[in-house]
Amino acid sequence: MSTAETLTAQGYIQHHLTNLTLGVHPEHGLSFAHNAQGAAEMGFWAINVDTMFFSILLGWLFVRFFRGVAEKASVGIPGAAQNFAEWIVEFIDENVRGSFTGKNPLVAPLALTIFVWVFMMNLMDLIPVDLLPWLFGQSMAIFGADPHHVFLRVVPTTDPNTTFALALVVFGMVLYYSFKMKGVGGFLGELSLQPFGVWGMPANLILEGISLLSKPVSLALRLFGNMYAGEMIFILIALMFGGGWALGLTAGALQFVWAVFHILIITLQAFIFMVLTVVYLDMAHQTHH
Amino acid sequence: MNFNLTLIGQMISFGVFVWFTMTYVWTPIVKALSDRKAKIAEGLAAAERGHQEKSLGEQRAQEVLNTAKAQATEILSQAQKRAGEIVEESKVDARSEGQRLIAAAQAEIERETNRAREELREKVATLAVAAAEKILKKEIDVRAHQSLVDDFARQI
Numbered sequence: 001m002s003t004a005e006t007l008t009a010q011g012y013i014q015h016h017l018t019n020l021t022l023g024v025h026p027e028h029g030l031s032f033a034h035n036a037q038g039a040a041e042m043g044f045w046a047i048n049v050d051t052m053f054f055s056i057l058l059g060w061l062f063v064r065f066f067r068g069v070a071e072k073a074s075v076g077i078p079g080a081a082q083n084f085a086e087w088i089v090e091f092i093d094e095n096v097r098g099s100f101t102g103k104n105p106l107v108a109p110l111a112l113t114i115f116v117w118v119f120m121m122n123l124m125d126l127i128p129v130d131l132l133p134w135l136f137g138q139s140m141a142i143f144g145a146d147p148h149h150v151f152l153r154v155v156p157t158t159d160p161n162t163t164f165a166l167a168l169v170v171f172g173m174v175l176y177y178s179f180k181m182k183g184v185g186g187f188l189g190e191l192s193l194q195p196f197g198v199w200g201m202p203a204n205l206i207l208e209g210i211s212l213l214s215k216p217v218s219l220a221l222r223l224f225g226n227m228y229a230g231e232m233i234f235i236l237i238a239l240m241f242g243g244g245w246a247l248g249l250t251a252g253a254l255q256f257v258w259a260v261f262h263i264l265i266i267t268l269q270a271f272i273f274m275v276l277t278v279v280y281l282d283m284a285h286q287t288h289h
Numbered sequence: 290m291n292f293n294l295t296l297i298g299q300m301i302s303f304g305v306f307v308w309f310t311m312t313y314v315w316t317p318i319v320k321a322l323s324d325r326k327a328k329i330a331e332g333l334a335a336a337e338r339g340h341q342e343k344s345l346g347e348q349r350a351q352e353v354l355n356t357a358k359a360q361a362t363e364i365l366s367q368a369q370k371r372a373g374e375i376v377e378e379s380k381v382d383a384r385s386e387g388q389r390l391i392a393a394a395q396a397e398i399e400r401e402t403n404r405a406r407e408e409l410r411e412k413v414a415t416l417a418v419a420a421a422e423k424i425l426k427k428e429i430d431v432r433a434h435q436s437l438v439d440d441f442a443r444q445i
Contacts, residue, residue: 023293040291048295055299059306066314073321075328082321089318108319109311117306156299161292165299169307 009239016129016235018151019048019159034149048159055156058120062113088116092274099278102285104177107278114166115274121162122227122266124155126259129234157227157269160220167220170277174215177284186287215280219273226269230262414442 014036021039023046024030032049033039039046069085078086092115096108132154137147156162178187191208192201237258240251418438 019291019295021291021293036291039293042293044293046291046293047298048293051295052298052302056302059302063306063309063314066310066318070314070317073317075321075324078321078325085318086322089315090322093319106307106311109315110307112315113303113307113310117303159295161295162299164292165296166303168296169300169303 012239013232013235015148015151016133016153016231019153020050020151021046022049023047032150048153048161050152050154051156051159051162054124054154055117055121055162058124058156059117062116062120066112066116088112095275096278099275100282100285102181102282104281104285106173107281110173110281111274111278114277115270118157118166118223118273119267119270121156122270125158125227125230125234125262125266127154129231129238155227155231157223158231160224163220163224163227164216166223166273167216170219170280171216174212174280174284177281181285182287215276219276223269223273226265230258230265233258234262410442410445413445414438417441 018033018036019039021033021042022031023033023039023042025033025038025042028034028038033042033046065081066085069082072079073082089112092112093108096111100107133150133152136152137145137150140150141147153159178190182190191212192205194204195207196204234255237251237255240247240254243251421438
């Protein structure tokens, strides 16, 4: 890597794990952060432009494709695009029917959005790790920026902001439907009266509270952890390319093997996120406790 | 793990995508799917109905064919019978016509014979008178001897 030559391995990894953050720095004012520390100093009121850009771009592609199909959806013989979209929709519909027992028109579209959007964001991991950041750095250099301080993370799901955002929205829905379906008393009763009955109320609250709070946290951290680790391995493999032709060939083989294996991981993680969301919402809808 | 405004931004984008999918994507596609399901079921039912109708029609056609065959056989036998009768009739007619013709011819012959005989008789009478005149060499009163001549002529 041309930029990696002048960097240490640690610097290279750091560079790849830093978001393109726009925010108000206490010293530099409104600017892009020059490093991870600078991004941290901006505090909460900063935005990861790369994460937002790629996630919205992918989401836009997703809704555009499916909207295009939905607009032209014909009852007759479907075209290739419609066939593909219907295949996914039926797959989601089957899964939702299998694990969601209540009646809510929101759940299936929610599951479709999560599955396809998360899958597409994960899929960005299969693009060679240096390609887009390098292109972006070079093109920013035209405008006078130092490519070493131009960051770009192309996989939005390796940014905990994304995974926690998804998990928090799901958690908000779980709370909303818990209160709506079970009633305030029903939901609070569910939290405090089991598994040990009325006299074990404090223990119940602790247990059920942890179990409730662990839902969004586990959702977000599972996806984030898997994608972060996957990206890290790609970065480590990419480091080997700088170590002569023998190491480079090994790295090429390793990268191929890991990419093939990663196809499984990204699909699985998108699927797990979707299924758990549906299951949590199903639990929120159950009133017979 | 820096949490910043991106978290809020991603929540908003997620919400918008879910809303859009629910409003503009999911319903039409699922509707198309269920409509197609219904259409296929309908088509299958129609095919089944068509199949039944076809076998019914075949059965009916076979019946009509059988009736037609029976009728044709009947008509044929009637025609043959009628032809035989006509032949018989014409034979009888021909025979009677022939007999009639023969009878007519015989009558004609009879009549001609009689006429010839009558003529001959008259001519013989005249000849006899002439011969008698010659034989008697004397004038005989034809009127006076007419009954004699007639008598003679009748005897010829």
